[in-house]
Amino acid sequence: MDFYKDSRFFQNFKEWIYLTKYIIITGGVVSSIGKGITSASIGRILRSYGLKVAAIKIDPYLNWDSGTLNPYQHGEVFVTYDGMETDLDLGHYERFLDVELPGISNITTGKVYQSVITKERNGDFLGACVQIIPHITNEIKEMVREISAKDDYDVVLVELGGTVGDIESQPFLEALRQLRNEEGSENVMFVHVTFVPYLNAAGEFKTKPTQHSSKELRSMGINPNMIVLRSQEPIDDDLKRKIAHFCDVDVKAVVNTPDAQSIYEVPLVLDRENAGQYISDRINLGIDFENDKNTLNEWEEIVNSLKIQDPVVTIGIVGKYVELEDAYISIRESLHHAAAKIGAKMNIEYLSSDVDVEDVDELKAFKEELSKLDGILIPGGFGDRGVEGKFQAVDYAIENDVPIFGICLGMQCMVIQFARRIGMEGANSSEFNTETPYPVIDMMEEQKKIKKMGGTMRLGAYDCKLIDGTRTMEAYGEENIQERHRHRFEYNNEYRDVLTENGLVIAGTTPDNFLVEIVELPDHPWFIGCQFHPEFKSRPNNAHPLFASFVQAAFDNK
Incomplete structure (x- = not known):
């Protein structure tokens, strides 16, 4: 049946x-x-x-x-x-x-x-x-x-x-x-x-697009039970009544955001419009x-904590998709959550890492932009475009004691640049240079046989064990954590000893101690890179501990 x-x-x-x-x-x-x-x-x-x-x-x-x-x-x-x-x-x-x-x-x-x-x-x-x-x-x-x-x-x-x-x-x-x-x-x-546009020339909102959109929906056999009007400025009750009349919905069901x-703020706006009550009555939520x-x-x-205007902390996101903020939306929100937690306003600057490092003037201008920041964040990504700019940002942070946070590819850039600084000339990831003499970042063994691109990376939540006495452990306040991953390349264990002997601290690994998850420098104001993506777990009411620690360090370093 x-x-x-x-x-x-x-x-x-x-x-x-x-x-x-x-x-x-x-x-x-x-x-x-x-x-x-x-x-x-x-x-x-x-x-x-x-x-x-x-x-x-x-x-x-x-x-x-x-x-x-x-x-x-x-x-x-x-x-x-x-x-x-x-x-x-x-x-x-x-x-x-x-x-x-x-x-x-x-x-x-x-x-x-x-x-x-x-x-x-x-x-x-x-x-x-x-x-x-x-x-x-x-x-x-x-x-x-x-x-x-x-x-x-x-x-x-x-x-x-x-x-x-x-x-x-x-x-x-x-x-x-x-x-x-x-x-x-x-x-x-x-x-x-729907969107209700305001025409400056006419001096009024126009409801016809909403009427046509509702008509299109009704042609599919669906009559909307509530209409949410998006607009640049608030819409008055007369306009709501007009839309309710032409779109065949209850006046109480036309709300404006x-x-x-x-x-x-949007949940508060909808609540003031009694949207929740109408929904509860409509589907009997009780x-x-x-x-x-x-x-x-x-x-x-x-x-209200997210609306604070002073003091201000400025963080630069150094990436290659900075023209579109939505490419780093979880990182952006995580920074705002962290700033609210420490009682500061977050000012985010987006800096393109697609820099010609051989051009003296272009590199100088890039470093001048870095000098205006309280902290530097290098996000994840794929491909070699822009990585040399990220290496330069890591180097700048080390030379000038600027707090720096590397996520996924960002962590890998930190490891690569650290290796170069200790004499491993030409150190790189095998993703960017298969002929590098020092592949300090290399593809995971189980990934080398995979040919398909979609859904084949190390994905989702994995356990991580933190090392006692590290700044990372101090931030989390617990030894065992779980974070989400999205990557193919890893810290190459063949170089674990030489890098740690020269000062790079491994602050977190998989529970079996096989894969390196977190690195940091102890003699730096704040230098932490993680292979996972902590931004996916940050909440406005519960800032992620790594983001909170990073933003606090950047604020203290102003």
């Missing part, structure tokens, strides 16, 4: 089992209007009342995951604890909800089609002609429901990437429409996020907004 096709059985079943509620967030007018922040903010409000909330990001592109996408096109690749390379919005979900999400929280067209084709090859469809409806749409629904089946969630947020009207989104919209019918409209609601100073205890006051304190 097909559980969801037998409506009579399903209706009887619903009477005695508690069903997870689904909130589906779609977008219209333009992309990048903040659907992810809206989703995360709704989740934060519901979490503040004690509900258990999960989140899903649907990306309609054909890629299986985000791992092979160029950061310039798609921003940062966020890595989950179980090793999935996902869309950056999962980072927003984890930071706002203060949870760790599994990799199945990111659904792509590639995953859906691959799963269906695999089933077809296995003969699972009994010779049927495999079609978008019902096979693809059923697979999408199954993937969405997999999250709610994984744990006892009260609410699952489902964000559909792109905008309504995109051809890639149509199978997902149809699947989500079917989900509403199967789960019951009292258990599923649609939130549509104008541009805010911080993304973490929240008593008058009497139930909530933690939004604590969230407001966090937001």
Whole structure:
């Protein structure tokens, strides 16, 4: 029996089992209007009342995951604890909800089609002609429901990437429409996020794009239950009533989120618009907004701590994707979390490492920019473009006692430059120079046989043992930690002895002491490099200990 096709059985079943509620967030007018922040903010409000909330990001592109996408096109690749390379919005979900999400929280067209084709090859469809409806749409629904089946969630947020009207989104919209019918409209609601432009020449906001976007959604059989209006400035009640009238929604369901100073303000803005109460009433969440205890006051304190204007600490991110801040979004947020914790304002400068180090004037200008910083952070990356600039940044930090933090490739650059400074001329990573006489960074043995690029690195959370007496141990305050990885190359153990004998301290290793995870210099104000990505675990209410220690050192070194 097909559980969801037998409506009579399903209706009887619903009477005695508690069903997870689904909130589906779609977008219209333009992309990048903040659907992810809206989703995360709704989740934060519901979490503040004690509900258990999960989140899903649907990306309609054909890629299986985000791992092979160029950061310039798609921003940062966020890595989950179980090793999935996902869309950056999962980072927003984890930071706002203060949870760790599994990799199945990111659904792509590639995953859906691959799963269906695999089933077809296995003969699972009994010779049927495999079609978008019902096979693809059923697979999408199954993937969405997999999250709610994984744990006892009260609410699952489902964000559909792109905008309504995109051809890639149509199978997902149809699947989500079917989900509403199967789960019951009292258990599923649609939130549509649109942009309301302001025309200076006309001196007014224009609602027509929102009207057309809602009409497009209705043409797919979906009537939005709530409309979130994104705008540069606040929108008045008259305009909300107009939109409610033309888009056929309740006036109370039209809410406005104008541009805010911080993304973490958005839950407070939505709460003031009574979005949480409307959602609770719409899908029967049972929240008593008058009497139930909530933690939004604590969230407001966090937001206020992030708004501090003085004193200021300036950190430079030296990388090769600095033209697009989203390429380093988790690092950016982690720095802000750390600054708030120590009571300072974070000022981030983005410096391109793509420097011609043979050009005297260009190198001089690069070092002049470095001289303005209180601390230097070298993020991860792949490929040899810009690495010589990163080596120069490491050298500058050592020569001038500037606190420096290296993450993944950043740590590898620290090791390489340290090796060069102690006389190992031409030391490098075999990623950048296969003929280097001193490959102090080399590919992991198990990686050398792998030819495919996607999903084949060391990915996800791994245990790490810290060494007593190190600055890293002091920062964490515990010996055993777990952090997320995304890399192919490692510290080469063949050079472990010579590097440590010359002063480079190994501050953390895998529990079996085989792989080096953290290095530091004890006679430097703050010089720590880690092979993992600590930025993925930082939260606005719980700054990562390495980031907090680094920012404090940079502040003290002003």
